[in-house]
Amino acid sequence: MDFSFTEEQLMLQDVARRIAQDVIAPSAAHFDQVGEFPLDNIRLLGENGLMGIEVPAEYGGAGMDPVGYVLAMVEVAAADAAHSTIMSVNNSLFCSGILAHGSEQQKQSIVRAIAEGREIGAFALTEPQSGSDATAMRCRAVKQDDGSFVINGKKSWITSGPVARYIVLFAITDPGQGARGITAFIVDTTRAGFHRGKTEPKLGIRASATCEIEFVDYVAQPADVLGTEGKGFGIAMGVLDSGRIGIAAQAVGIARAAYEQTRQYVKERKAFGAAIGTFQMTQAKIADMKCRLDAALLLTLRAAWVKAQGRPFTAEAAIAKLTASESAMWITHQAVQIHGGMGYSREMPLERYFRDAKITEIYEGTSEIQRLVIARSETGLR
Secondary structure, three states, X not given: OOOOOOHHHHHHHHHHHHHHHHHHHHHHHHHHHHOOOOHHHHHHHHHOOOOOOOOOHHHOOOOOOHHHHHHHHHHHHHHOHHHHHHHHHHHHHHHHHHHHHOXXXXXXXXXXXXXXXXXXXXXXXXXXXXXXXXXXXXXXXXXXXXXXXXXXXXXXXXEOOOOOOEEEEEEEOOHXXXXXXXXXXXXXXXXXXXXXXXXXXXXXXXXXXXXXXXXXXXXXXXXXXXXXXXXXXXXXXHHHXXXXXXXXXXXHHHHHHHHHHHHHHHHHOEEOOEEHHHOHHHHHHHHHHHHHHHHHHHHHHHHHHHHHOOOOOHHHHHHHHHHHHXXXXXXXXXXXXXXXXXXXXXXXXXXXXXXXXXXXXXXXXXXXXXXXXXXXXXXXXX
């Protein structure tokens, strides 16, 4: 078993680390406070190949593998989770689905713009009344005699929705077929019939703009269909598998930042005449934090490696996402507790790590959904 990384993977990690530490980290508190989308920073990530890491060079991407993607995501997330959320959606949810199922024209004209950071992509599956149950969607796309589709309906919690130029949308085209009646489309948000709702006031990842979107007689052409009509549900599930690796990496980055700050703090903070890192209860917390962090990282890398081999990775992605997200929540909780009052203060980034960690247990499938995926994979029961 070889735990070493390739030269190319380490170079990508280094690029991500330098941008994260020199540009993103110094601005993270500001963007979190004002809730402003960090467009210039995202453009910089795109210019350095980080918005299309697994996108082949002929479509404007870095041409790297899933392991390189994980390494880069961890670095960006350790600086600021909101930036890594935008990066994850572009890479995992938007580009991966089009690369796997899109036409050559869609890859050249749309994926290239996203991978190079010139445009922002989004993914629209969730609706106001349907979260984990994607088959309960109501957004309708009615096929016309000329082959076009007229789309009406709402989608909610759309990451990057307020700024996205293109959105991968899932809508019902055959209501009587259930999951087999869902079709994926690539939506151009500059066309008539597309409307954005208010930006959501979120607990964490506040610089990652999120909103509701609505379609009122939006016309999608046959060339806007992603893949095959009626195959959208399968596309969505496959894309979410990739997305779960990205969110697992994000959770590892958040957890690492909280752990490293805490490790330094316990060596410097004095109480009762000694560094608090000498107290057995604090040492136990540090040991448990380190074990959970390493477990999360290794499981995330395993999922990425399995994907890179071209093998099914649904269960591995779910295990990584579940472990990493719950580890991030636990580690940031312990970090705040060890820091005491200072951990609760906005003068330190720990409270932001704590707020940001929570969403990793929710999006790209809640922890409850991950447990269902894992258990069904293990037992074969549905």
